[in-house]
Amino acid sequence: MLYASKQLIKQMLHAHKWMGVSLGAGLYLICLSGTVLVFGHEFERWQQPHIDEFDTLSPRAIDNARQQILQRSDTSPETIWVMPPTDGMPRAHVATAEHEWFTDSAGNLTEVPLEEAGFAAMLRHLHYYLHLPENFGMIIVGIFGVMLLGLALSGVLAHPAIIKDAFKLRLEQSYRLQQTDIHNRLSVWSLPFSLMIALTGAYIGLISVMVVVAAPLLYNNDLTAIMDAVYGADPIMDGEISPFDTRRALDELRRVAPEAEPIYLAYQHPGSRKQFLEIAATLPGRLTYSEIYRFNSAGDYVNHQGLSDGPVARVVAYSVYRLHFGQFGGFGVKLLYVVFGLALTVVCAGGINIWLAKRKRETRINSAWAALVWGTPLGLSGSALLSVFVPTLATGTFWGITALVLVAGIVTNCATKVRASLQWLLSASLVTLALAHLWYTEAHTTAGIGLAVDLILLLVGLTGVWLLSRQAVIDSPEPNLLPGD
Amino acid sequence: MDEGVINDLISAALCGICAWELLRLWQAGSARRPLWRKLAPWVGLVLAVALWSSSVGLEFATVFVLLLTTLFVWLLIFWRQLRLSRESTKATRAKSDKAEKTLFIAKDRRVWAKATAFIAAGPLAGIGSVMLCVALLPVLPFSEPTRLVLMAFLFPTIWAIAAVWACADAKAWRPPIVLMGIGLGSLLTLYI
Numbered sequence: 001m002l003y004a005s006k007q008l009i010k011q012m013l014h015a016h017k018w019m020g021v022s023l024g025a026g027l028y029l030i031c032l033s034g035t036v037l038v039f040g041h042e043f044e045r046w047q048q049p050h051i052d053e054f055d056t057l058s059p060r061a062i063d064n065a066r067q068q069i070l071q072r073s074d075t076s077p078e079t080i081w082v083m084p085p086t087d088g089m090p091r092a093h094v095a096t097a098e099h100e101w102f103t104d105s106a107g108n109l110t111e112v113p114l115e116e117a118g119f120a121a122m123l124r125h126l127h128y129y130l131h132l133p134e135n136f137g138m139i140i141v142g143i144f145g146v147m148l149l150g151l152a153l154s155g156v157l158a159h160p161a162i163i164k165d166a167f168k169l170r171l172e173q174s175y176r177l178q179q180t181d182i183h184n185r186l187s188v189w190s191l192p193f194s195l196m197i198a199l200t201g202a203y204i205g206l207i208s209v210m211v212v213v214a215a216p217l218l219y220n221n222d223l224t225a226i227m228d229a230v231y232g233a234d235p236i237m238d239g240e241i242s243p244f245d246t247r248r249a250l251d252e253l254r255r256v257a258p259e260a261e262p263i264y265l266a267y268q269h270p271g272s273r274k275q276f277l278e279i280a281a282t283l284p285g286r287l288t289y290s291e292i293y294r295f296n297s298a299g300d301y302v303n304h305q306g307l308s309d310g311p312v313a314r315v316v317a318y319s320v321y322r323l324h325f326g327q328f329g330g331f332g333v334k335l336l337y338v339v340f341g342l343a344l345t346v347v348c349a350g351g352i353n354i355w356l357a358k359r360k361r362e363t364r365i366n367s368a369w370a371a372l373v374w375g376t377p378l379g380l381s382g383s384a385l386l387s388v389f390v391p392t393l394a395t396g397t398f399w400g401i402t403a404l405v406l407v408a409g410i411v412t413n414c415a416t417k418v419r420a421s422l423q424w425l426l427s428a429s430l431v432t433l434a435l436a437h438l439w440y441t442e443a444h445t446t447a448g449i450g451l452a453v454d455l456i457l458l459l460v461g462l463t464g465v466w467l468l469s470r471q472a473v474i475d476s477p478e479p480n481l482l483p484g485d
Numbered sequence: 486m487d488e489g490v491i492n493d494l495i496s497a498a499l500c501g502i503c504a505w506e507l508l509r510l511w512q513a514g515s516a517r518r519p520l521w522r523k524l525a526p527w528v529g530l531v532l533a534v535a536l537w538s539s540s541v542g543l544e545f546a547t548v549f550v551l552l553l554t555t556l557f558v559w560l561l562i563f564w565r566q567l568r569l570s571r572e573s574t575k576a577t578r579a580k581s582d583k584a585e586k587t588l589f590i591a592k593d594r595r596v597w598a599k600a601t602a603f604i605a606a607g608p609l610a611g612i613g614s615v616m617l618c619v620a621l622l623p624v625l626p627f628s629e630p631t632r633l634v635l636m637a638f639l640f641p642t643i644w645a646i647a648a649v650w651a652c653a654d655a656k657a658w659r660p661p662i663v664l665m666g667i668g669l670g671s672l673l674t675l676y677i
Contacts, residue, residue, distance in 0.1 A: 203641065
């Protein structure tokens, strides 16, 4: 980079600019939703604060939950999943392909989770699919991952003074230089994180494309063969049809892998000769999503899938998810992921801010961008607020508010005014959200996650109000720009 | 205090010290410094990974050290900015304005060139890279899972590099032709 020719730097800068300007809004949306989604489990618990929380689910309770969901199923399910409580999600639930229920500590079914409705699901679908049809949306988000990778590469090559400027932050200088320094310092130092997020995101989003292209050309159109080659195949069982002995299987697991912490049990093909039990468990100090241990219905250990000690490629492929979503190492890692996710979001917004500042004139694009940057978190907050009362409205509310704010921004045609108004509205909506949730769900009566999330939202909202009332500049004014069209 | 917590604290402190040393190294600029002083922060980071590995494993330790060191560096940058903001002078402003001008070197292209670059960076680069990766699958000298996972990671990487090139090349017609050639060539190889 240091010795790159001027021509190369110029070309990279050009590529960086056009890729950033074309994709900035989408990247901003994905980065912001991903940052909030780091606390996805906490939001799932927050939106249903009255669900029982406990530390363990006994083998008897697991069997009870399995029997109860079987009784409520019209057809014999291919798989029954039982998720015992974990540190990150201290709630138990049981599911088939059609139904899902929370259970109490005895394994009795209690309530249906807000899986496809509610704020947490809306957030997950926004980050995974941009609310597009799932397969298509996943690919589109994957392509954004590719472009983020391209932006990181071109950004490094376009930065001839990457070491010379490594610690420079000139906030007292012109608006454009402020934005450039913030953009560069955040992006250069977080390059390993950005590359990791971009590459793992692109992998998750585009692995299906690779499989669909490779299957007809190299695997006789057998998609399963490719997935089995990467992740390992299911065992072929042919035994007596007998009731599952969950207790014995869990005892066997403790013998085979004493440090493994079960995250789910999957009863495969129950009631057939092919039946077997899979116990997925996390291993301490390992990034792999889980190791999957297989047992026959009598609870005897059969084998494990090799997701933690198999071929390196398999371990890497199965480590991608926890690494991308920050689901390892406890709450501290989640906080770090939020800080780095916010930094990446600011980098996306800052890139467009630099481009706008270089134009040396203010048009409706400036106010539209300000509306999108501050309107999106307002849309998230508004969506969460309305979904407290009507969970099914979460998605519509988010897009409704974001679109409305965008139109208002374009009509207003004054970025400074739009930014200030939306910052006030965002702070006020966070305070309203916390108070409304406390009142409506009576989360204040229990000292659980509902209360904790509400207090944090209240704190963030009040801090915003305090900063704004002191006329502190959250997003700096643009002294270089000329007013009007 | 638990031994693991002490280990965590020492490792985290080591990350902070290394970040501080990186700042001092940067401040020294081109001044002569012994090699060991230049290498010290990097060796320190490796030591932090090794130390942290003993309590949380190598995988977690690597991530923790990378993230924490970056966080410390950001804090140092912010702290330095606060300290220097009081010493801001007209001279630095003039210098910064000069620095800004260097950013205005890229010229806008015509609409057709932008449209060509968009098509080349998006669909053509995507098709070219996936076909190339699939064509390379059977010929790589690794085990099957390794080949598949390697290509699954290389596919977005090659696409990203091709997209950058498509947007950067001054001759807008060149990337689409080369990318189409790669895609068709790979497809032909697979059928042959």
